[in-house]
Amino acid sequence: MGRIGLSCVGLFASLTTALGAQAPDSVAADLSTLDIDELARVKVTCAARRPETLGNTSAALSLISREDIRRSGAANLPEALRLLPGLAAFQVGTRDWAVSSRGFHQQSSNKMLVLIDGRVVYSPIFAGVFWDVQRVPLEDIDRIELIRGPGAAIWGANAVNGVINVVTRSAAEAGGGRAALTGGTNDQAQVDLRYGGRVGRQGAARVYALGSTEGGSDRPDGGDGGDDWQLGQGGFRADLNRGDNDFTLQGDAYVGRGGQQLALPTPSPPFGSLVSEDLEVKGGNLLGRWSRRFSPRSDLALQAYADYAVRTQASQFGRMGVTTVDFDFQHHFGLGRRHDILWGLGYRLISDEISGAFPVGFDPPSRDVNLVTGFAQDEVMVVRDRLTVNLGSKFEHNSFTGFELQPSARLLWIPSITTTVWAAVSRAVRTPSRIDSDLRLVAQVFDAPPITRVEALGSDRLEAEALIAYEAGYRVVPHARLSLDVAAYYHDYNRLRSLTPGPPVLEGNVIVVPFIVGNNAHARTYGGTASATVRPSSRWGIRASYTYLNMSAGLEADVLPGTIADVNPGLNPSHQLSVWSSM
């Protein structure tokens, strides 16, 4: 059973991936050539859901700008993510990526929330991100922010290990025409086109189109991995500014195809085969946002979007179509001299239809999932310009586990103009996705009579995976040409995903051994990231970062024999070091 069990975990982990597993404030400059004190004043929105300076953020935050991305030579979004300190972004093949911070790194990292201009691209079906279809034109990106650690108190469920926030430039900032042609080995070619400009006195708009093709990756022993990839995408963004009101309307549409080679179980002898087939994707989204400033301490924002995505992998799960509609409202105001209140409400409807195939099916094949959320936070100025406390929580109700509470408490101490110290305690949850709740996966079929089938089965009695995180950080600018940022954490995870063997069932002449998804694993991680920016001269910048991770995992004491923890510390590197020099 041990061997079956292991392959089952392997399949479960790989399945989720094989299956493929805001209000913009501009960072126009190249971060590596900014003065150090300018760097500390760069505006970020990810940690607090409204603009604040990088130097005064009470969370572990990494940031890269458009100019950084251009100078790196990255061709697409996941390649650009490699630049973020404290993030493990590893390429699996031509189109697949494993992206996570603070551990739980695997091809479908299910504890990282990813947003593109406020639109969630985390898959509610497979609990992870299909990186192959997240192709934002890099020249239109203003910045990419990464919160390392939980951001759940404002962003909600699945913002457990981190939040990646991709923010594009407003159309007013990115005018004119641009055409870029990129070519490389492995049959790589990419065309990027964009045109934009002013519309009237208060508006601006741009349109873009991109097309890319890449050959398959190599197998380690040579030979073609068969995972070539072609994608075409187009989109637009229009912005209108009328005094204190800002309006944005934007959208994208894409179509793509790729090759894949899969070793899949089959219902009849020899019960397994190597399948080479195409996967097909198409989709689109439309987003509108209105924000209004009442005063420097008071504003509100209203956002709505619709997203449609289809993915067909015929021999695995058939055709999967997902429609998402999301509404989000937030309001910020000052209360007295000391309190700064931010609160909001949200609603999301996710409607899917998955045809299913022999190895992977969903029961029911179609489902509507509702998410109702609210959040509130109070930033209290305890000592003016010196000490701030931030208390807040997300409250949400989802179709799988009901009500979830995700509070956080953050402390920010600014002992001098060049030094910041922060600490935080927070709770975050990963709520079940369809793959946790409704999956029926044939992991392996054994030919020896009687024929035995090992299956993974979802459960509708799951609870959310829960994290309690303790973090602290220190930022200092000891010299006009040097800045340092250190953040450390201890994460305690409970109710993580596990697989427990159930009683075998006879189906016709086949014995089915089910492994049922449960919440019986736990894990602990600790570690940190230290980064430094040095500016030896006005044209030369060096950035270095080091990340350490220690991760351990296990099962609860009272689990049934044969239970497997679906947590793999061995897939995470203990040390990551990067040095980046640009001039």
Next chain:
Amino acid sequence: MIGRYVSELEGRPAAGDEVDEYVQADARLGLELTPRFRVALIGRDLLSPRRIEVFQSGTAPRRGAIERQPRSRLTWTF
């Protein structure tokens, strides 16, 4: 120029999906031919002809060796 080091992935017991530690480097040289035309020569993963970053186990054969990748990019702004 970017250099990076990633320590080994021990992998899962008996799954055979460990990955060795590696050092890699990317480089980019940008040239402004005219104010409207720019050329960039880009090299990614320069230090080895191919290597594995992560294994994919399970349903797919183990594809995923990342090749050394020279690229060039021509940009025209108008």
